[in-house]
Each structure stands twice: as C-alpha cells, then as structure tokens.
Amino acid sequence: MSQSQNPVKSSEVMLISDLLETIGFSDTGHRSPARKIIETAGYTNPRKINIATDKIKLIEAYVENNFRLVCSMACAAALDQKQMRPQLRVKSQKCEFCNGSKQNKLLAKMANDLSDNNLLELLVVGGSTQSANTLNRALKHCKINVKIIDGTKRTNLKTAKILCRSADVVVIWGATQLDHTVSQVFSAAADPAKKVPVARPGLNALANAVNIHLGSTKN
Numbered sequence: 001m002s003q004s005q006n007p008v009k010s011s012e013v014m015l016i017s018d019l020l021e022t023i024g025f026s027d028t029g030h031r032s033p034a035r036k037i038i039e040t041a042g043y044t045n046p047r048k049i050n051i052a053t054d055k056i057k058l059i060e061a062y063v064e065n066n067f068r069l070v071c072s073m074a075c076a077a078a079l080d081q082k083q084m085r086p087q088l089r090v091k092s093q094k095c096e097f098c099n100g101s102k103q104n105k106l107l108a109k110m111a112n113d114l115s116d117n118n119l120l121e122l123l124v125v126g127g128s129t130q131s132a133n134t135l136n137r138a139l140k141h142c143k144i145n146v147k148i149i150d151g152t153k154r155t156n157l158k159t160a161k162i163l164c165r166s167a168d169v170v171v172i173w174g175a176t177q178l179d180h181t182v183s184q185v186f187s188a189a190a191d192p193a194k195k196v197p198v199a200r201p202g203l204n205a206l207a208n209a210v211n212i213h214l215g216s217t218k219n
Helices: 016-022 028-040 053-066 073-078 102-116 129-139 157-166 180-189 203-218
Strands: 013-015 050-052 068-070 087-089 121-125 145-149 169-173 195-198
Touching: 013 016, 016 028, 016 050, 016 053, 028 053, 028 087, 050 053, 068 073, 073 102, 102 129, 102 203, 121 157, 121 180, 129 145, 129 203, 157 180, 169 180, 169 203, 195 203
Parallel strands: 068 087, 121 145, 121 169, 169 195
Antiparallel strands: 013 050
16 A cells, blocks of 8 residues: 555644643633543543644534533523533633623523523513514523514504513613604503613613613512
C-alpha cells in the first residue's frame, strides 16, 4: 500500500482541560463532570492530560446530542419540559436557550419566575409583530402560555375584561404599536394587581418590568 493510501492520523494534541473549555465548560467546577462523561464515552481515560485535536468535533457532537447545555436554572426551565436529556452547565455563549444573549437571559428569568409563582397565563397588549414572534419563539417550550393582543385593533371593554380575567399577568406595552384607545380599555379592564405597564419598547424592557413586578408581589 502506498503512503498516500495510508490513513493520516492527527499528530496535534491539546490539553483536555482546554478542550473542555472550548466546548463550553469554562468553569473549573463544571469540567470535572464533563471529563467523566467523555471518559465514559471512551474518548479518553483518567490517566491522560492531552487529547488529539481531531476528536474535538466528535466530542462536541456527542455532548450536544446527549445532554442539555444550559448556563443557569432559569435557562434550563425555559427549555422544552419534555426533554429527557440530563443537564450540563456551560458558559452562556454555549447555552441552548440564551446563547449568551442578555435579552434571552431576561426572558428566561421572567418565564422561570412566572412559573415559580404559578402565573402561567401571560397577556401582552401591544408590541410589534416581530417582537411578538420573538417572544412566542423564545417561550414556546416552557410552561408559560403567551397571548398577544394586536394594539392597533380596537377591543371593547367586555372582551378586554374576559381576556384580563383569564390572565395571571397583563402587560400594557406602551411606546409600541399600541393605540391609546386599546391601552385605555385594557388598563381599565385589568386587575391592578395583575397589571404591568411597560413604558419602553423592546423585549428587554418587557422582561425587566415583569421581573420587577414579580419581585414586588413577593414582598
């Protein structure tokens, strides 16, 4: 067999600790369980400190396919509740839910705190179509049911009261696509204890306002 027909083996190696950091385990406390996992899978053994670099993709794929990678309890709670994969803690940039996004972290905290308080019905009045789609997409796997009211279409007081009565939290999202008449109707219909006025656009503002409201209801 000619040399060109022989399989070429990688001669490059790296520290296993560096590999684990590369695939998301930057915290030293999270590397130990991650190392045991790749040892059990047969990619290395307890005696070794180095590993071939051509195993990086294989190990990364194995970890992603068999575990839920999350950076916090809130992000774990915001993921699909039906997922049976065990969790592993990683740096936020590798988190399956937030991917290092401040906005997604705030939404995860909001969803987790709503769930912890058994407030599962969230009514949002106003906001752009893009914001509504982003919110629905971010929270589609968690326990929170989100209903979004188009702020440009008038709703009578009777309908608004029915919608607010069935909601646990009612967000009145000002500074967005929200007509004054729609805002007035839902502000009048909502129980003050449920109502969360949001004065600024953006999901960061919405999540912050709900988180502050939930913090105040605990006191």
